[in-house]
Amino acid sequence: MKKKLALGLAAFGMVAGLGATTAQAQSVCSVWLVENSRFMGVPFGMFHPDRSFVQGSTNARNNVNTVDLPVNVGVIKCGKDVILYDNGWNATDYHKMTGTGHWSPLSKQIAQIGIDAKDVSKIIIGHGHWDHAGSLDEFPNAMLYVQKEELKGIEWALNYPGHERIRAVNTSPGGCSRTPACGYTPKTVDQIYGKVLRGMAVIVDGDMEIMPGVKIHAAHRAHTAGSQLLEVNTAIGKLMFGSDAYSSWEAIRDWEVANVQQTDSVQQFLAYEKCYKVTGGFQNCVAAHEPLSYSDKYPLTKNSWVGMNGGRLAEITLAPGETSRKPK
């Protein structure tokens, strides 16, 4: 019996040791969150249906009429590699007048944390919508990672042979809000194509480890056809970035859908589950549009400050030896 126990402990020790070795091989990354812009006064129910505004309600879940939604971009530094998860958008100043505040070019925003746009080596887009994949031209040296399914999904919708509403884009008669080809502007699609054309893109088909400790997880139809998550190893444990599959951190916590666009709710919940499984809960799930971002109410992002044009930044975690970029 004692012998069996000893063998068992030895085996456990070997497995634990193996785990430690694997963990050592993984990069430990520093992570910041940058608010590329803020969509002002968005009706809460449009974003988070279970939190729809009810006139006169005293229930805290239903008495908020509109919310300001940040557009969050993840800045991940693993050794010398600088990775962006999503890249916000970059149009003209005119865009600022269309219900958006606190916008600045992402390249200038990341300069605030001492990162040069030229040093960005990889950009993983959680999906291809204009507000998440719209600054690719600011990062000429970055390799783009996009899901094949995302590209196929848009093309399928644009060429759908049946009812015209399925292939509607926002200029179509009646416009579009959530139909499959919505949200992909000519400029965004052209920039993705430009990266592919110049050999600066990896078209990902499913899951992919892009470096030790940094892994893409496919989350198809969790927001768009080819949504993808990003797992990152850090000193505070695993983080999981979700773009709009994780639009709302509160929704992940409460198991509710959010920002339904081309979303299959089951797939969105499975994407939530992926965060719980990989990170051990909901605290380390990084949401793209969480209204509580940069506050104590979303603890992961509370170590924050206000940067250029009122856009906020958060220092989430630092790798050993990395110095803080937060202004004193």
Added chain:
Amino acid sequence: MHALTQNTTPARRLSVLKNMGIGVVAAALAATALYAGLRELRKAPAPELPAAMEMGHADRPALTADQERYAHALWKVHDQVRTAAVRMSFLGLSYKMGEIKKTELATRVEPISREFNSAAAEVEKLAPPQSFEALHAEYLSAVRNYEKASADMRAAKGDSDDHLIAAQTLSERAATTLLKVGETLWPGEHKPN
């Protein structure tokens, strides 16, 4: 309180008590009315904001009737241009993903070229108000760039992607112009996604 109980007759005491009672009732009624008023104020519906104001457009000057007519007319062409532009990018992607060959790419870009030709003709027919003449010229130049880009894509042959790169550079420039013009003519064209 001491004077009331020690130095008054029972009749006067009753009268004073009666007056106090009336006072208490009056105060209670006033308090009730105040409470009800405050409650109603809290329940009062929030003023309905116009959609434009909710989305932060309130400080934009309204378009004049002529500008509005032009924006409406161009929107119809813009729909055609925008969709054709995205389709063209996807054809390039299909080629790069190995799904179609260059010969098929050229064949499939051809109808898109025709769409750009027809869009350019439509734009030329429009008479912009004086205040939008520069904008009109910009939009037309964007459509012309798309025309050239589609011609470049059709010209792509052999192993070189030079024509495709030239085409993509032109189309990206055109797409940037589309955004710029769109933000003046059709604010809110792009919704939070």
